[in-house]
């Protein structure tokens with residue numbers, strides 16, 4: 001399986017990359033990012049599976065990047081402006097990075113695999129509070145002044161799922177909605193009402209789902225804890 005990891009330098013993607021390198025079902029990994037991806041020294045002989053591809057324009061991929069993305073079987077997309085960085089990025093850029101880059105990615109990957117019989121599996125990492133309509137806005141988003149941001153992330157979920165629905169079977173997509181992701185050994189943050197998942201567990205769940213196929217089109221934090229726990233126990 002050829003896997004593309006979008007945003008390969010990030011917190012979640014770095015662990016996904018580590019686990020994907022170890023997984024024999026994944027034979028080729030394109031680490032797509034605006035910077036070079038770093039690989040753990042434990043990668044050993046699996047290091048040859050990885051190609052780090054730097055992209056300067058995520059709305060118009062140059063031909064050199066498109067060549068690397070050809071015939072991908074799956075993608076785990078993690079690029080977004082996270083709530084913590086929201087105050088440092090203008091709103092227009094936040095929409096472009098968090099929404100338009102993801103939509104361009106699913107479309108581009110789809111068009112770059114004309115002869116594939118199996119559908120492209122595109123997994124989009126969203127967040128626990130990302131309402132898909134105004135009726136679903138939880139009080140926590142209002143309390144933290146994150147209504148527009150939450151609705152933006154919910155809009156991306158809808159766009160990614162509807163792209164697959166309208167693809168006549170060429171694409172399967174899945175949205176995952178983690179709460180707070182805890183890194184081993186790091187101090188735990190707590191936000192009332194927001195569940196937690198451990199970084200190794202979510203990474204294991206993401207890798208498992210692109211390999212085995214999506215259980216359903218939306219995976220909650222509880223689903224990620226359950227799937228990741230099962231995979232790591234195996």
Ligand SMILES: NC(=O)c1ccc[n+]([C@@H]2O[C@H](COP(=O)([O-])OP(=O)(O)OC[C@H]3O[C@@H](n4cnc5c(N)ncnc54)[C@H](OP(=O)(O)O)[C@@H]3O)[C@@H](O)[C@H]2O)c1
Pocket residue numbers: 006007008009010011012013033034035058078079080081082083097125126127128178179180181182
């Ligand atoms: N961390 C959590 O606790 C948590 C919880 C729930 C949901 N999530 C979601 O999980 C996903 C990944 O989160 P994360 O914590 O791994 O975030 P992160 O560490 O900030 O990584 C985000 C990735 O996006 C890239 N990126 C950001 N701005 C970009 C731009 N303008 N152009 C190109 N690439 C850009 C970053 O590149 P650089 O490395 O170059 O900055 C990085 O590779 C996000 O959708 C986030 O909302 C995270």
